[in-house]
Amino acid sequence: MKRTARWIAVLRTPVGAGAGVLLLAVLLLALVAPLLWTHQATAIDTEHLLEGTSAKHWLGTDNLGRDIFYRVLVASRTSILLALIATSIAVVCGLALGCAPTVLGRRAGRLATAVVNIAVAFPGLLLALFFAVVFGVGAKGAVLAIGFAGAPSFARLTQTLVAGIEKRDFVAAARIAGVGRFRMLSRHILPNIAEPLVVNATIGAGGTLLAFAGLSFLGLGVQPPAYDWGRLMGESLNSIYVHPAAALAPGVAVVVAGLAFNLFGEAVAKGFGVPVLKGPRLPQGETAPAAAVDDDAVLVVKDLHVSFPGPVTPVRGISFTIGRSEIVGVVGESGSGKSLTALAVAQLIESPGQVRASELSFLGAPLLGRAAVRSTAAARRRLLGTSFAMVFQDPMTSFNPTMRIGAQLAEGAREHQGMSRRQAMSRAVDRLRAVRIPLPERRAHQYPHEFSGGMRQRAMIGMGLMGTPALIVADEPTTALDVTVQRQVLELLEQIRTENEVAVLLISHDITVVGQVCDRVLVMYAGRIVEDLPASELYTGARHPYTRALSAAVPDLDTPLDEPLAVIPGRPVDPAHYPSGCAFAARCEFATDRCRSEDPALVSHGPAHQVACWNPQGSAAWQARHPGTESIRTGQR
Numbered sequence: 001m002k003r004t005a006r007w008i009a010v011l012r013t014p015v016g017a018g019a020g021v022l023l024l025a026v027l028l029l030a031l032v033a034p035l036l037w038t039h040q041a042t043a044i045d046t047e048h049l050l051e052g053t054s055a056k057h058w059l060g061t062d063n064l065g066r067d068i069f070y071r072v073l074v075a076s077r078t079s080i081l082l083a084l085i086a087t088s089i090a091v092v093c094g095l096a097l098g099c100a101p102t103v104l105g106r107r108a109g110r111l112a113t114a115v116v117n118i119a120v121a122f123p124g125l126l127l128a129l130f131f132a133v134v135f136g137v138g139a140k141g142a143v144l145a146i147g148f149a150g151a152p153s154f155a156r157l158t159q160t161l162v163a164g165i166e167k168r169d170f171v172a173a174a175r176i177a178g179v180g181r182f183r184m185l186s187r188h189i190l191p192n193i194a195e196p197l198v199v200n201a202t203i204g205a206g207g208t209l210l211a212f213a214g215l216s217f218l219g220l221g222v223q224p225p226a227y228d229w230g231r232l233m234g235e236s237l238n239s240i241y242v243h244p245a246a247a248l249a250p251g252v253a254v255v256v257a258g259l260a261f262n263l264f265g266e267a268v269a270k271g272f273g274v275p276v277l278k279g280p281r282l283p284q285g286e287t288a289p290a291a292a293v294d295d296d297a298v299l300v301v302k303d304l305h306v307s308f309p310g311p312v313t314p315v316r317g318i319s320f321t322i323g324r325s326e327i328v329g330v331v332g333e334s335g336s337g338k339s340l341t342a343l344a345v346a347q348l349i350e351s352p353g354q355v356r357a358s359e360l361s362f363l364g365a366p367l368l369g370r371a372a373v374r375s376t377a378a379a380r381r382r383l384l385g386t387s388f389a390m391v392f393q394d395p396m397t398s399f400n401p402t403m404r405i406g407a408q409l410a411e412g413a414r415e416h417q418g419m420s421r422r423q424a425m426s427r428a429v430d431r432l433r434a435v436r437i438p439l440p441e442r443r444a445h446q447y448p449h450e451f452s453g454g455m456r457q458r459a460m461i462g463m464g465l466m467g468t469p470a471l472i473v474a475d476e477p478t479t480a481l482d483v484t485v486q487r488q489v490l491e492l493l494e495q496i497r498t499e500n501e502v503a504v505l506l507i508s509h510d511i512t513v514v515g516q517v518c519d520r521v522l523v524m525y526a527g528r529i530v531e532d533l534p535a536s537e538l539y540t541g542a543r544h545p546y547t548r549a550l551s552a553a554v555p556d557l558d559t560p561l562d563e564p565l566a567v568i569p570g571r572p573v574d575p576a577h578y579p580s581g582c583a584f585a586a587r588c589e590f591a592t593d594r595c596r597s598e599d600p601a602l603v604s605h606g607p608a609h610q611v612a613c614w615n616p617q618g619s620a621a622w623q624a625r626h627p628g629t630e631s632i633r634t635g636q637r
């Protein structure tokens with residue numbers, strides 16, 4: 001639903017409409033009351049001191065004979081203005097603390113998070129009183145006190161919102177494009193958390209109003225001769241039993257104004273679904289080359305491990321190399337570690353996740369370990385930003401919804417290739433044309449929601465082509481698309497590989513897709529590569545029982561319609577509890593005692609073919625033991 005339509009929907013609900021009108025009235029009153037009634041509110045009438053309600057003074061008079069009704073009206077401006085300033089301070093401080101981990105990096109970020117954790121543990125009122133004492137009595141001190149006391153809860157909200165946004169693919173894409181921390185914050189994160197923050201600030205303003213009235217009531221807030229609702233309540237307290245209206249009226253004003261902010265914020269939050277607080281290749285000379293560089297290797301991965309506290313090690317010792325212009329597919333069941341491998345290569349594994357490898361190098365530049373330290377982080381970022389591209393599964397989340405497509409494509413080029421705004425934009429249009437987006441000039445000025453899923457995915461590939469990429473990592477790039485669009489995207493990847501000599505690492509759970517477009521296939525099981533083979537041999541020459549079972553599970557035209565589809569029996573292994581032998585042994589019909597006790601290594605079984613299995617199928621030894629069972633499609637149906 002479009003934004004305007006959402007606003008209309010909110011204002012059509014009884015609560016939304018009522019709270020909207022009430023809030024408008026309160027704000028209007030704060031604006032005009034001092035202009036219209038200051039004279040009546042300050043006029044001293046010594047003949048009518050401390051009088052009760054009368055036709056002349058609807059709510060009575062105070063100890064100087066001033067009209068309480070007009071004083072309540074006029075006090076609305078001070079009360080609301082100070083509450084809004086205090087709320088703004090809370091939001092700004094909360095934002096600064098909540099965004100600290102993004103801007104300052106891991107260590108300083110942890111410190112900021114610890115400060116927030118401690119601060120939110122204190123009751124807000126206690127903090128407000130503490131700060132009121134620190135900043136001194138008076139309106140200024142009270143504003144600062146309430147503002148700082150409110151900051152921890154906004155910091156917590158900001159942290160939660162930022163954490164949610166940081167998981168989105170467009171943030172990962174911007175990171176790969178080498179977007180700096182401040183720009184990441186200002187362009188990609190803040191615009192996407194602005195809506196919930198503003199809504200929560202509106203709700204928070206109601207509470208701040210109440211807190212402010214409390215401090216003024218205690219004599220810690222607004223000081224005479226200025227007055228706000230809290231002070232009016234304090235002044236009338238002594239005569240509450242004689243003239244209750246004079247004491248109750250400012251209280252009612254606080255409640256009504258607070259409710260207006262609260263209810264309106266809640267209605268908007270509900271309506272908007274907002275959570276509520278409760279090119280160039282390796283830059284010359286900048287990165288040290290790896291010890292032994294395979295000239296044709298774009299990516300070298302050796303003994304890669306990815307682990308998380310637990311300990312859980314979903315990727316445990318995988319090695320592969322991708323040559324120039326090569327399309328390598330990675331297949332395996334859900335949870336086999338495919339995506340984590342891609343994220344580790346893209347340097348996108350976040351703490352507490354840990355990546356280690358004996359070598360992880362891209363275009364000869366080490367990305368991990370001691371060797372990587374010699375090259376600066378900025379140089380590595382530039383290298384990844386210009387020569388590496390990532391395409392994610394969900395085209396809905398791959399782009400920042402608040403930025404136009406052209407601007408998003410242009411962002412990385414301006415950052416790393418020193419292009420002017422105009423040059424970067426014209427390259428963006430050119431790249432959109434290259435990925436067959438119709439009317440690219442017009443489309444570049446549109447927002448992601450105006451693109452179809454397939455177009456967004458092609459635009460994402462176009463984004464990767466803004467530099468001169470050597471490798472595109474595509475993680476399930478077609479899973480969210482229908483079959484026709486899927487075909488188009490795969491064709492585009494193939495075309496780019498041919499025209500631009502780009503290597504592609506294509507991750508998919510769909511063995512058919514991988515078989516169609518890849519040169520080589522890595523089959524992953526339980527965080528290991530169990531078979532590395534040419535794609536042309538996937539259906540006819542696979543040796544690992546798991547690869548065979550995967551291909552046998554794909555129905556084809558010969559599959560009998562009256563029989564159930566093939567499945568691989570059993571369940572994938574829990575990455576926290578790997579068995580001692582081969583991880584597939586429990587599901588393998590050919591498993592022997594050796595399989596259950598010894599883990600097989602990935603060893604060569606012919607040119608460009610490696611298998612990790614004690615009983616590779618189709619081998620001479622295996623055929624001798626299983627005469628007449630050559631057909632691969634005799635898998636576990």
Ligand SMILES: Nc1ncnc2c1ncn2[C@@H]1O[C@H](COP(=O)(O)OP(=O)(O)OP(=O)(O)O)[C@@H](O)[C@H]1O
Pocket residue numbers: 308312314332333334335336337338339340341353509575
């Ligand atoms: N942040 C994390 N903390 C702990 N474990 C994780 C984390 N991320 C992933 N894992 C574990 O790693 C395993 C592999 O995850 P990965 O996303 O690489 O699988 P995948 O093969 O890509 O599967 P899918 O096709 O479902 O995405 C998962 O089973 C999950 O249990």
